[in-house]
Amino acid sequence: MKTALVYPRFDWIEYNGLAEPIGLLHLVSALKTAGHDVVYADYSFCEKLDELDHLVGDADLVGIAVSAAAKLERATLVSKHIRSINPDAVIVAGGAYPSIFPEQCIETMEADCAMLGEAEEAIIEMADAVRDGQDFREIRNLVYPDEAGGYVTNPRRPVQTDLDLIEFPARDVVDYDSYMTNGMSEYGLVTTRGCPFKCIYCKPSTDHIFGGGIRFRSAENVVTEIIELAALRNTDCLRIFFKDDTITMHPEKWFSEFGRRLEEAGISVEWHCNSRVDTVTREKVRNMAESGCHCISFGVESGSQKILDFYKKGTTPEQAVDAFNWCHEFGVEATANLMIGFPLETEEDLRLTYELLKKLRPDDIIVYFSTAIPGRYIHDWAKEEGYLTTDANPELLDPARNRAHEVMNMRLPFLSTDEVISWKHRIERYRSWRKVTSMDNIRRWAGELIKEPGKAAGKAARVLRGFRGQGD
Ligand code: B12
Ligand code: SF4
Structure with missing residues (x-):
């Protein structure tokens, strides 16, 4: 069998x-x-x-x-x-x-x-x-x-509450060499399962997978997996993307223990993750940075409290300012992920978002279009309110693809599609401006130019495209 x-x-x-x-x-x-x-x-x-x-x-x-x-x-x-x-x-x-x-x-x-x-x-x-x-x-x-x-x-079984009992993924069957030669630059790892928050553009999708709430792996268990991965790849230096929904739900001391155990194992890890601005503290960001975190990608979404509240995001623009300041203080690159083109958004909301960016001074910005993906509360809401244009076209349902092709799947009563696209270009021009004027960015880019010229050239090309309002 x-x-x-x-x-x-x-x-x-x-x-x-x-x-x-x-x-x-x-x-x-x-x-x-x-x-x-x-x-x-x-x-x-x-x-x-x-x-x-x-x-x-x-x-x-x-x-x-x-x-x-x-x-x-x-x-x-x-x-x-x-x-x-x-x-x-x-x-x-x-x-x-x-x-x-x-x-x-x-x-x-x-x-x-x-x-x-x-x-x-x-x-x-x-x-x-x-x-x-x-x-x-x-x-x-x-x-x-x-x-x-x-x-x-059939009824569902209860989820495993002790994640440390779950066996590590069988990485030995993966053809990592082919992945690496085809553009993969970091290994994926997950330290939690589930997310307790309720953002309408995301939930309840992950609850269908992991149930509600969040479960955690211990720092010891995660480091043991990293030690095995390092041995498999025959290196003591790894790049990791923690794919947790909200890794920063771990307490501050988890990150200090994680860093200490990596140091004891003699493995250096350069890692990045996604996060929410309300789940970091100054001390957490410091501990994360000390354990090898070089970038945090925050779901900032909007500078308008009204829009954040519609999204049931549960964060404030002020929390975003604190989170970004702590990242700047500890040398962690901070990316702002934004979503524009929500049906109830007005010109004023987009202006607030643009103004917030200037306070955040992000190292990178990614502008997505608000997308009604089936299986999420936002989809049901958009359908009921008559804002949904289509949910059948895969192109429109993948936020990375619809962003690249600048197409949306919700009707906008207060703005035209062209206006939203024009704000996207404006934000992308600001992003390019930040890239060429931020000393931290210039330093990082120069370092990369020496170590990985191809990657640095790609970044420079993206910045230039941004100035032309073409995004990337
Ligand atoms: C990593 C990731 C990606 C990677 C995928 C690459 C990869 N090979 O992993 C990338 C970055 C490419 C990606 C892209 C996208 N993603 Co994604 N992604 C994730 C993420 C963050 C982690 C996945 C993961 O490793 N989880 C941890 C493991 C342990 O869980 P798991 O994969 O679910 O596996 C368990 C079960 O599902 C099940 N299972 C898994 N596989 C199988 C197979 C069989 C046969 C069986 C029986 C069971 C089974 O058992 C596993 C162990 O318990 C999840 C969010 C999340 N928290 O999971 C979103 C998630 C899966 N992505 C999602 C989405 C929407 C996208 C995008 C559309 C978003 C975008 N582009 O903006 C694109 C689509 C890509 C595409 N072109 O099709 C949604 C999917 C929801 C949905 N279906 O509606 C999720 C849930 C995030 C979210 N909350 O919105 N994604
Ligand atoms: S968007 Fe992030 S924080 Fe919000 S519910 Fe989804 S995973 Fe959780």
């Missing part, structure tokens, strides 16, 4: 950079430890769909990961191909997107079932059942079609 776990990133441009699928790799570990024969089939570098037939063609159970709506099309291509060469395999869809839209995934991908949420335990039960020829439809977290043409959703 063989299980194939599939990362269907076939023929796909990743607007946010290449990355290893950590969740799927956790499942590879779980199955291996349970004694199952498991192969990992990564379509990232395949030019043709049949290149991995030797891995998936004889698998009895095939698990296919789908992280977002924008990836469903590719997952479907891969799923249908596997079905055509291996009609008897049980195909299960899992990951972020099937956790939110299991029925759509089963139907579109022609899968047998979908698995909801964290799957370390459920995938073992599923593999056991397929191996033993038992009915797998009893397994908790599973959604499957019934005879009447509907779907059955």
